Amino acid sequence: MRIALLTLLSLALCTSVFPQENAEARRCRRGQAAGYASRDATVLSMMGWGLGLAVGMAALCALIENVPASTASTGGDSDGNTTH
Amino acid sequence: MQLILLFLSLFLFAEAKHCTFIPPAGWEIAQMKNPSPHVQIGFLGKGSGEFRPSINLAVEEVDVSLKEYVKAVKELQLAEPTVKWRDLGKFQMKSGEGRIAEMTNTSPWGEIKILQAFFVAGDQAYILTAAILKEDFLKFQNQILKSFESLTVAENFWSPIADPAKRAEFEALFSSLGVTEEHDAEWETLQRQVVSHSSLGPYWQFLVLQEGHAKIYND
Numbered sequence: 370m371r372i373a374l375l376t377l378l379s380l381a382l383c384t385s386v387f388p389q390e391n392a393e394a395r396r397c398r399r400g401q402a403a404g405y406a407s408r409d410a411t412v413l414s415m416m417g418w419g420l421g422l423a424v425g426m427a428a429l430c431a432l433i434e435n436v437p438a439s440t441a442s443t444g445g446d447s448d449g450n451t452t453h
Numbered sequence: 454m455q456l457i458l459l460f461l462s463l464f465l466f467a468e469a470k471h472c473t474f475i476p477p478a479g480w481e482i483a484q485m486k487n488p489s490p491h492v493q494i495g496f497l498g499k500g501s502g503e504f505r506p507s508i509n510l511a512v513e514e515v516d517v518s519l520k521e522y523v524k525a526v527k528e529l530q531l532a533e534p535t536v537k538w539r540d541l542g543k544f545q546m547k548s549g550e551g552r553i554a555e556m557t558n559t560s561p562w563g564e565i566k567i568l569q570a571f572f573v574a575g576d577q578a579y580i581l582t583a584a585i586l587k588e589d590f591l592k593f594q595n596q597i598l599k600s601f602e603s604l605t606v607a608e609n610f611w612s613p614i615a616d617p618a619k620r621a622e623f624e625a626l627f628s629s630l631g632v633t634e635e636h637d638a639e640w641e642t643l644q645r646q647v648v649s650h651s652s653l654g655p656y657w658q659f660l661v662l663q664e665g666h667a668k669i670y671n672d
Contacts, residue, residue: 399513399515399517399521399522399525400513400522400525400526400528400529401491401513401529402489402491402492402511402512402513402578402580403511403513403526403529403530403569403571403578403580403582404526404529404530405489405490405491405492405511406489406491406492406509406510406511406569406580406582407530407556407567407569407582407584408489409485409488409489409492409495409509409511409582410495410507410508410509410567410582410583410584411558411560411565411567411584413483413485413495413497413505413507413509413584414497414500414504414505414506414507414565414584414585414586415503415504415560415561415562416486417497417503417504417505418483418484418486418497419480419481419482419483419484419496419497419505420481420482420483420484421481421482422481422482422655425481425482425484425655425659426482426655426658426659426662428482428484
C-alpha cells in the first residue's frame with residue numbers, strides 16, 4: 370500500500386512539473402511560424418526565383434530530380450515556359 | 454492491443470487535415486532555397502521592379518485561441534525595432550473567421566508591406582503571408598486578399614470539390630490508388646483528374662499529386 374502511494378505521489382509530482390516545462394516551451398515557440406513566414410516572404414520577394422507551375426509542381430513532387438537553372442525565372446507562363 | 458492500435462490510427466487519421474489556398478492567377482511557384490521549418494509553399498508574382506510580390510503558407514502547432522496567437526505574433530514582430538505592426542481585425546476565410554494584420558518594414562528596394570492572415574483550427578495555426586513593395590500595394594491588394602480568403606482547411610482532398618458527383622468520382626479514384634499493379638495508368642488518370650480541378654488552385658493540385666504519387670508508387 371505504501372509503495373503504491375509513493376508511486377502515485379512521485380507520478381503526480383512528475384506530471385505537475387513536466388507540463389509546466391512543456392507549456393513554457395510552447396509559449397516561447399508560439400507565433401514563431403508567423404515570424405518565419407514574414408522573413409521568408411521578404412526573402413522570396415527579394416530573390417525572385419520562381420518556376421512555372423508545371424515545372425514547379427514536378428520539382429516539388431520530386432518527379433524531376435534537378436531543375437536546371439535556366440527554368441528558374443523572373444517571368445513565365447503557367448505551363449512552365451519561361452519568358453527569358 | 455489491436456483495439457488500442459485501431460483507436461490510435463483512427464485518432465491520428467481524424468487529426469489529419471489538408472490546408473490549401475489559391476494564389477493569385479499567373480503567379481509562379483517559388484523556388485525556396487532554405488525554407489523555414491513552418492513554411493509549406495510560396496508563390497511569386499510580377500512586381501514593378503526587382504522586388505516581386507510573394508505569398509506563402511506556414512503552419513504551426515498551437516494550444517491557444519486565434520486571439521492569443523495573434524497577440525503572441527504581435528509581441529514577436531514588434532521585437533524588431535524597424536517593424537510597424539497593425540491588427541486590421543477580423544477576416545472571413547473559406548474555412549471560417551480569421552484575423553488579418555499588416556506590417557511595414559524597410560528594404561533596399563524601399564518600404565515594404567507585409568500582410569498576414571491567421572486562422573486557427575484545432576491544434577494548428579495557418580498563416581498566409583504576403584510581401585509587397587509599398588508602391589505596388591494598391592495594384593496587388595485585391596488579388597492578395599482574395600487569395601487569403603480562399604484558405605481552406607479540410608479533412609480530405611475531395612471535400613473542397615463543390616459538385617457532389619465530381620467529388621464522389623474523385624474520392625473513389627483517390628481511395629483506389631495503389632491498389633492495382635497498373636501504377637503508370639493510375640498516375641495518368643490521377644493527373645487527368647487533377648487538371649480537371651484547376652479551379653481549386655495549384656497548391657491543391659500539387660498536394661494531391663504528391664500524396665497520390667506516394668500512394669501509387671509507395672514512395
